[in-house]
Amino acid sequence: MCCPGCKAVAEAIAQGGLSSYYRSRTAYAPRATQPVAQADLRIYDRPEVQSGFVRSLGAHERETTLILEGITCAACVWLNERHLGGLSGVLSAQINYATRRAQVRWDDSRISLSAILEQVESIGYRAWPATSANAEQTRRRETRAALWRLFVAGFGMMQVMMYALPAYLADEGSMSEDVSLLMRLASLVLTVPVVFFSAAPFFLGAWRDLRRRRPGMDVPVALGIGVAFGASLFATFTGGAEVYFDSITMFVFFLLCARWLEMRARQKAAANLEYLDKALPLAAHRLRDFARGRQTDEVPALSLRAGDLVLVRAGENCPGDGSVVEGDTECDESLLTGESTPVRKRSGDKITAGSLNRLSPLVVRITHVGEETCVSGVRRLAERASMQRPRIAELAERVASRFVVGVLIFATAAALVWLWVDPSRALWVAVAVLVVSCPCALSLATPTAMTVAVGRLARRGAVIVRAHAIEALAGVTHVVFDKTGTLTEGRFSLVATMPQRGVELDRALAIAAALERDSEHPIATALGAAATDAGAVVACALRNVPGSGIEGSVFGLRHRLGSLPFVAEIAGALQPAEPGRAGATRVWLGCDGRWLAGFDLTDPLRPEAQAVVQRLQADGKRVLIWSGDATAAVGAVARQLGVEDCEAGLLPHDKQARMLALQQQGAVVAMVGDGVNDAPVLAQAQLSIAMGSGALLTQAHADIVLLSGRLQGLVEAIGIAAQTRRIVRQNLVWATAYNVVALSLAAAGLVTPWLAGIGMGASSLIVVLNALRARHEARGTRHEVKASRFFPPRTSHLAPRP
Amino acid sequence: MEILYLLIPLSVVLVFLIGWVFWWSLGSGQFDDLEGPAHRILQDDDGPQ
Numbered sequence: 001m002c003c004p005g006c007k008a009v010a011e012a013i014a015q016g017g018l019s020s021y022y023r024s025r026t027a028y029a030p031r032a033t034q035p036v037a038q039a040d041l042r043i044y045d046r047p048e049v050q051s052g053f054v055r056s057l058g059a060h061e062r063e064t065t066l067i068l069e070g071i072t073c074a075a076c077v078w079l080n081e082r083h084l085g086g087l088s089g090v091l092s093a094q095i096n097y098a099t100r101r102a103q104v105r106w107d108d109s110r111i112s113l114s115a116i117l118e119q120v121e122s123i124g125y126r127a128w129p130a131t132s133a134n135a136e137q138t139r140r141r142e143t144r145a146a147l148w149r150l151f152v153a154g155f156g157m158m159q160v161m162m163y164a165l166p167a168y169l170a171d172e173g174s175m176s177e178d179v180s181l182l183m184r185l186a187s188l189v190l191t192v193p194v195v196f197f198s199a200a201p202f203f204l205g206a207w208r209d210l211r212r213r214r215p216g217m218d219v220p221v222a223l224g225i226g227v228a229f230g231a232s233l234f235a236t237f238t239g240g241a242e243v244y245f246d247s248i249t250m251f252v253f254f255l256l257c258a259r260w261l262e263m264r265a266r267q268k269a270a271a272n273l274e275y276l277d278k279a280l281p282l283a284a285h286r287l288r289d290f291a292r293g294r295q296t297d298e299v300p301a302l303s304l305r306a307g308d309l310v311l312v313r314a315g316e317n318c319p320g321d322g323s324v325v326e327g328d329t330e331c332d333e334s335l336l337t338g339e340s341t342p343v344r345k346r347s348g349d350k351i352t353a354g355s356l357n358r359l360s361p362l363v364v365r366i367t368h369v370g371e372e373t374c375v376s377g378v379r380r381l382a383e384r385a386s387m388q389r390p391r392i393a394e395l396a397e398r399v400a401s402r403f404v405v406g407v408l409i410f411a412t413a414a415a416l417v418w419l420w421v422d423p424s425r426a427l428w429v430a431v432a433v434l435v436v437s438c439p440c441a442l443s444l445a446t447p448t449a450m451t452v453a454v455g456r457l458a459r460r461g462a463v464i465v466r467a468h469a470i471e472a473l474a475g476v477t478h479v480v481f482d483k484t485g486t487l488t489e490g491r492f493s494l495v496a497t498m499p500q501r502g503v504e505l506d507r508a509l510a511i512a513a514a515l516e517r518d519s520e521h522p523i524a525t526a527l528g529a530a531a532t533d534a535g536a537v538v539a540c541a542l543r544n545v546p547g548s549g550i551e552g553s554v555f556g557l558r559h560r561l562g563s564l565p566f567v568a569e570i571a572g573a574l575q576p577a578e579p580g581r582a583g584a585t586r587v588w589l590g591c592d593g594r595w596l597a598g599f600d601l602t603d604p605l606r607p608e609a610q611a612v613v614q615r616l617q618a619d620g621k622r623v624l625i626w627s628g629d630a631t632a633a634v635g636a637v638a639r640q641l642g643v644e645d646c647e648a649g650l651l652p653h654d655k656q657a658r659m660l661a662l663q664q665q666g667a668v669v670a671m672v673g674d675g676v677n678d679a680p681v682l683a684q685a686q687l688s689i690a691m692g693s694g695a696l697l698t699q700a701h702a703d704i705v706l707l708s709g710r711l712q713g714l715v716e717a718i719g720i721a722a723q724t725r726r727i728v729r730q731n732l733v734w735a736t737a738y739n740v741v742a743l744s745l746a747a748a749g750l751v752t753p754w755l756a757g758i759g760m761g762a763s764s765l766i767v768v769l770n771a772l773r774a775r776h777e778a779r780g781t782r783h784e785v786k787a788s789r790f791f792p793p794r795t796s797h798l799a800p801r802p
Numbered sequence: 803m804e805i806l807y808l809l810i811p812l813s814v815v816l817v818f819l820i821g822w823v824f825w826w827s828l829g830s831g832q833f834d835d836l837e838g839p840a841h842r843i844l845q846d847d848d849g850p851q
Contacts, residue, residue, distance in 0.1 A: 077838060096835040144828050151824050159817050163810070179806050186810045190817060 012123065013079070016086075021079045041114040043283040044129065049300050050113065053129045053282075060109040061091065066102040066117075068095065069126040076125070083123055087111060101130060129282065146263055150256045153198035156190045157249035163187045164246035184236045187245035195229050199252045201259075221255060223408070224434055231431045242428060247760060254764045261451045284319035285311040287363065304369045312362045320353045320369035327362035330544075331355040359544070407434065407743070414747040425749060433746045446728050448771035453724040460720075462706055462713040469703035472687040473721035475668045479616050479714075480659070480681075482673040483627035483634055486691055486711070487613075487641065488603040492526040496600035506531075508597035512589050514539040515552045515561045523587060526601050549587070559591045571595045602633075605640065608712050613641045615715045622667075626655050626681075655681040672714065689714060731767045738763045 013021055043049060054064045071077060077095045084093035084104060089111030095102045104116060113129075120127040163183040166175065199222075206222035225248055232243040285296035287309040296311050301319040304310065309325060312318050318331075330342035333355045342358050345351055351364055353373035368374075415430035454464050464470060481487050499505045513531035516524035539552040539559070549562010560567045564586075571590030589596040616623050625646040627634045638646035647658070659681050662669055671685035682688035682702060690702035706713045742759050745751050751759070827833070 078842065096838060140834065144833070147833055148825065148828055151828075152821065155817060155821060155824075159813065162813070176803070179803060182807065182810050186814050189814055 016083070018079060018082060021075050041117050042112075043114075043281075043298055044117065045112045045114050046283065046298050048303075049283045049298070051300070054113070057105065060107050061105060062108050062113070063103070063105045064113070065130040066104055066120075066127040067130045068100050068102055068120070069128075070124065071095075071100045079123060080120065080125060083119060084116065087116065087119055090116065102127065142263070146256075146260055149198040149201070150253070150260055153194050153249060153253040153256050156194040156198070157246075157253045160187045160190050160246050160249045164243075181236075181239075184243050184245075187243065188233065188236055191229065191232075191245040191249055194249045194252050195225060198256060199225050202252075202255070221251075225251065227434055228431060231427065240428075242431075244431065251760065254768070257768070261448060264451075281317045281319050285313070287311055290325070290363065302370050304366050306367050306369075308366045310364050310366060312357045312364055314357055314359055314361060316357055318351050318353055318355045318357065318362075318364060320364075320366040321373045322351055322364040322366040322368070324349045324351055325363045325365050327360060329357055329359040329362055331357055403739070410743060410747065417747075418749065429747065429749050432751050433743060446731070448768050449724050449727045449731065452771055453720055456720055457704075457713075457717055460710075460713055460716050462704055462717045464704055469687060470721045470724055472668065472703065473670070473718055474725040476621060476670045476687060476718065478622045478624060478662060478667045478669045480624045480626055480669060480671045480685070482671075483625055483637055486606075486672045487609045487625070487637060488605055492523050492601040493604055494526050494530040494599055495602045498598040498600075500595045500597060503596050505597070507537075508589055510537040511539070511554050511559060511596070512561050512599065513537075514554060515542065515550050515559060515589075523601055527599065554591070557591045559589065559596075561589045562587060564588055567595070605637065606711055608710075610641055612711045612715050613643060616718075617642075619718070621718075626650050626658065652681060656684050659684045672711075727771055727773065731770055734770070735763065735767060 013019060050062075050064075054062050057063055068080060071080070080102065081093055081095050084090050084102070089107045089109075091105040091107060093102060093104050106113070106116060117127050163186050167180060167183065202222045202225065206219045209219050228244045228248050228251075231240075232245055232248070234240060235243050281301055283298055284301045284304055286299045286304065288295045288297060290309045294311065304320055310319060310322075314329070324345050324347050326347055328344075328346045331345045331351060332342050333352065345355075345357075345362065351362070353368070411430045411433040414433050415426045418426040418429045450470060453470050457464060457470075497505055497509070499508050509527065509531040513528045514537040516527050537554060539554045542550065542552040544550050545562070545566065548566040549560055551558065551560045553559070558570060560570055567588040567590040570592050571588075572593055572595075586598055586600050588598050613623050622645065623643050625634060625638050625641075625643050627646075627648050627650065634646055634648035638644070650658070659669060659671070663684075663686070668687075669685045670687040670689060671682050672689045672691070673682050682690070687704070688702045689704045689706060691706055704717065738759070742751065742763075
């Protein structure tokens with residue numbers, strides 16, 4: 001067990017008869033974050049707050065969609081569903097594993113929404129209401145419509161092929177006129193819904209493109225479908241030589257498959273952004289009359305206006321951007337900055353929406369709420385990015401659209417020539433040219449390969465935020481790391497202690513841990529973890545002096561822990577101290593008139609950093625370290641990793657200038673960073689990679705986010721990107737070669753329509769199968785460093801971590 | 803081969819029937835979560851609660 005909380009949860013699970021969770025889970029739940037004062041969930045019970053996201057189904061029956069955090073495997077879904085379903089008053093609880101959303105219906109007279117949320121929290125997960133319920137509805141409608149179109153096209157294709165096959169196989173004259181007409185009519189009946197329903201998006205898209213005078217891929221596709229359908233319709237009723245219903249349906253089906261894959265990938269990327277939503281609280285405490293007193297009204301956060309004064313209690317998130325009017329506290333702004341060290345906020349300071357107030361109540365004058373806040377802006381940016389299409393896909397579209405213009409000219413020319421040779425065959429040759437040419441192989445070649453790559457990377461913890469990332473990743477020559485949080489953990493641990501003469505080390509540690517008991521500072525966590533008998537000492541009258549340290553009374557004696565001058569104020573003259581370890585941060589402990597100990601803390605290397613750097617160097621990439629930290633610390637890390645190019649003490653704009661210089665030499669640079677101070681250099685790099693444990697703002701600006709801070713994902717991503725680029729090229733070469741050959745044959749009048757249909761289908765299929773080949777990881781493993789070296793198998797199964 | 807005059811129209815009717823069945827299953831949400839049920843079937847819910 002990692003904490004008493006886990007123990008309580010494990011007991012609750014076992015007592016509730018839910019212990020089969022432990023048997024069937026396939027992944028560990030994320031570690032509990034440091035406890036923060038819990039915001040009051042009861043605010044969600046107020047009708048005016050609920051109006052935004054709760055649907056009323058009857059007198060007491062209510063329904064809402066909750067976003068669940070912490071779902072890592074199917075067992076979590078099961079656990080949550082069973083736990084919620086077993087509560088009295090909950091009518092139904094259904095969790096969608098794919099979207100991590102729970103649909104909950106409950107009886108308002110028997111259980112409150114806040115109680116439901118509390119119950120989810122009690123088993124170690126977090127739930128918050130999905131305010132974007134409308135977006136959710138739209139998404140579902142979109143998905144269903146797309147599936148329905150796909151199904152109509154697929155089923156139409158299969159059945160039309162059934163009718164077309166006999167005509168291809170039968171000997172001349174063995175099929176009576178009537179039967180063949182009947183089959184054509186049946187094909188027509190089934191093709192009509194495919195053309196007018198399934199292919200409707202292509203026609204609409206083509207119409208939109210034409211009105212904007214920017215022909216995209218939809219124009220040639222719509223034209224191909226339209227011409228082939230028109231010609232077949234004409235042939236059916238005039239007894240013409242050939243119909244192309246089978247080719248049309250197949251064409252539409254393959255194209256819809258590609259679109260479907262693309263849409264799924266886009267939706268998954270968008271779902272990754274929803275965590276930005278939860279930072280903005282739904283409700284706020286508005287002060288009724290600031291001058292007179294502190295009575296507050298609970299109001300929905302969105303109903304706040306600029307100029308309103310709100311009270312933000314400890315443990316709550318600020319509901320909007322604003323400035324502090326009263327109070328002195330520390331805020332966690334890691335949502336925007338990634339800097340988990342709390343920032344001091346006093347009256348007059350600006351505060352951003354979503355900042356977590358850690359210590360004492362604040363009164364904030366609101367300037368921006370809702371969509372106008374900084375956080376919402378970030379989310380919009382990231383959303384827009386996820387809608388972008390990769391540059392290489394755009395290129396393929398442009399090529400394809402030119403290609404189709406070429407095909408049109410070519411078909412017209414062929415028809416003219418044949419008009420002169422044999423007028424009766426002219427139209428059919430032209431149609432054969434149109435059908436056999438396969439723009440869909442071209443337009444499928446890239447998106448399918450990209451979609452496969454995005455999916456594969458996401459499974460390995462690398463989320464592609466911007467579409468061009470895969471393309472850029474394949475061509476990277478230089479990889480630059482920012483030290484803190486990327487190569488290192490970004491967490492402190494105790495490496496050396498210097499007890500003063502006559503002081504027991506354990507005792508000093510226990511005192512330090514007791515002083516830091518209530519602090520969330522990374523250093524406090526490290527000291528708390530190092531103390532063996534932390535419980536033996538009790539400190540009281542704790543006082544936090546932001547920026548300096550902490551003071552408290554232990555055994556009636558005033559103790560201080562913190563920076564050297566801060567402790568020296570009570571402990572007396574400076575002690576001569578041995579030089580600290582390279583790159584270590586030192587804090588001191590002292591009491592009235594006496595020095596007790598010094599502690600050296602460092603930020604250790606990530607366990608996989610060494611292997612990742614070696615792997616990159618072995619692949620011929622240059623690895624550099626640019627850090628804002630002190631020279632000694634950076635040098636130590638660089639030596640340890642075998643990196644020669646390292647520079648320390650750089651300011652953000654220094655990094656940017658160096659990046660520019662590198663790029664002028666023709667380098668394609670990938671920058672791996674985690675803090676907001678890296679934002680300028682990340683923007684300058686051709687490819688920016690952010691750590692999932694870092695700042696959300698940085699993540700929103702990055703091209704790739706390595707979730708759960710797995711550096712290993714970078715090496716794998718480069719391998720996968722290179723493979724994807726290879727496959728895209730193969731596909732384009734194949735599609736071009738096929739089209740050149742097929743077009744010449746068709747123009748020569750050598751391609752019968754069924755051959756044209758089969759050729760087109762086969763070339764699309766080859767392209768798609770080649771792209772799907774990347775899903776099998778045989779070649780990818782070459783780029784992987786053995787994971788087991790860094791993640792030794794867990795031995796302790798006795799310690800469940802719910 | 804006269805049977806074809808019955809079979810071909812019948813197959814068209816059948817296609818529309820199947821289409822309707824799919825439309826119904828789509829509307830009832832059976833395709834909303836394609837991953838969960840595959841895992842859920844492995845859960846043993848028979849034990850005493």
